[in-house]
Amino acid sequence: MPDSSTASNKELSDLCRHTAEKSRAAAIQLATVPGEQRAACLRVAADIIRKDEADILKANLRDLAAAPGFGLTEAATDRLRLDSERIEGIAAGVEAVAELPDPVGELIEISTQPNGLQVRKVRVPLGVIFFIYESRPNVTADAAAVALASGNAVILRGGKEAAYSSKRIVESIRQAITASGLPTDCVQLVDIADREAVGAFLQFDNLIDLAIPRGGESLIRRVCAEARMPVLKHFSGNCHVYVDKSAELDMAERILIDAKCQRMGVCNAAESLLVHRDIAQEYLPRIAEQLRSRTVEILGDEATCQILPGIGEATESDFATEFLGPKLSIGVVRSIDDAIEHINRFGSRHTDAIVTSEESAAKRFAARVDTAVVLVNASTRFNDGGELGLGAEIGISTDKLHARGPCGPRELTTYKYVVTGNGQTKGS
Secondary structure, eight states: OOOOHHHHHHHHHHHHHHHHHHHHHHHHHHHTHHHHHHHHHHHHHHHHHHHEEEHHHHHHHHHHHHGGGTTHHHHHHHOOOOOOOOHHHHHHHHHHHHSSOOTTOOEEEEEETTSSOOEEEEEEOOOOOOOOOEOOHHHHHHHHHHHHTTOOOOEEEOOOHHHHHHHHHHHHHHHHHHHTTSSSSGGGEEEOOOOOHHHTTTTTTOOEEEEEEEHHHHHHHHHHOOOOOOOOOOOOOOEEEEEEETHHHHHHHHHHHHHHHTTTTTTEEEEEEEHHHHHHHHHHHHHHHHHHHHHHHEEHHHHHHSTTTTTTEEOOHHHHHOOSSSEEEEEEEHHHHHHHHHHHHHHSSSSEEOOOOHHHHHHHHHSSSSEEEEEEEGGGGGGGGTTTOOOOOOEEEOSSSOOOOEOGGGGEEEEEEEEEEEETTTTO
């Protein structure tokens, strides 16, 4: 006889498998739903989210009330909080995804072989996405919208910190799915608190095509270790701004302050500033004044400490850290190549920016920095699906396969070859 824990584990596994099976069945149906119908569904979902604002805010208040018990930081609580403006942003993001070109069915390549076979390479959905994420209720709507727009079914496993908000948002989206004639189970929310549920889903590689973890590094490493299916990783955002010797300093000041301070608890906020030594004496004091006025703690290398006496000394660990709060590491470099070497050593391949007036420097930086998104004379905060024309994103991939950077509908597709003949056989 199995013990009670074994029986319980089997019950949990069976429940998760049933959810995955429903998603697989929904994905098969969704793959042939016309793009116009999927887009119309998203527009209906946006309208329903707006209509349900009061209920969503009420659910969000329950999450906020529980936040102290989960030990959330101020930045994490801010990411969790919803208001009328943020709900409008969620609805507008869903609508923006609806307006994107439908990637499904896109003809990527076509050729005719000498034997008359016509070979078409056609874009198709991946199938079923298992999306594991932490306490950001807007991500619930973004992920569902991106999955629907790309013809995929999605299983959402949000963090407990946003459980009530996410559940209420999904209720609105599923209402739109049903009203639009799509398979309702193409969007499912896993509300099982047991962390073992994640492990169970990660075993179903015959039902789930891709796992996407979005959250802390420990979550991502766990998913990578346990998943039997491919994993699209959204690792930490240790983002850099490099101010080159030719930079226009007023511009460099605006960009750095926006990149660091516009919203500190997000993955595309700047965590490290590198400054060419030729302009460090002039630039660093003025940027330090701006940072201090915003209560940002500065940690610097030896050269920075000499220019800015009284700041903390930065260690290698500091330069490798995603602070997600009011702290910034600063280094003075001898050349653009030193800046590139520093970023490639300490960065997380997420987002890195250069401020320069020299086109050759911009090209060198863009070519040699190993990162998903390079910004030239713009804030790192623009590495965002909405800002880069994707409408919304399901994550920002720091991988190189199969997608990199912000992942919208197109990044959740693959392709198949469709070969058409008129009776050809290999042996003839």
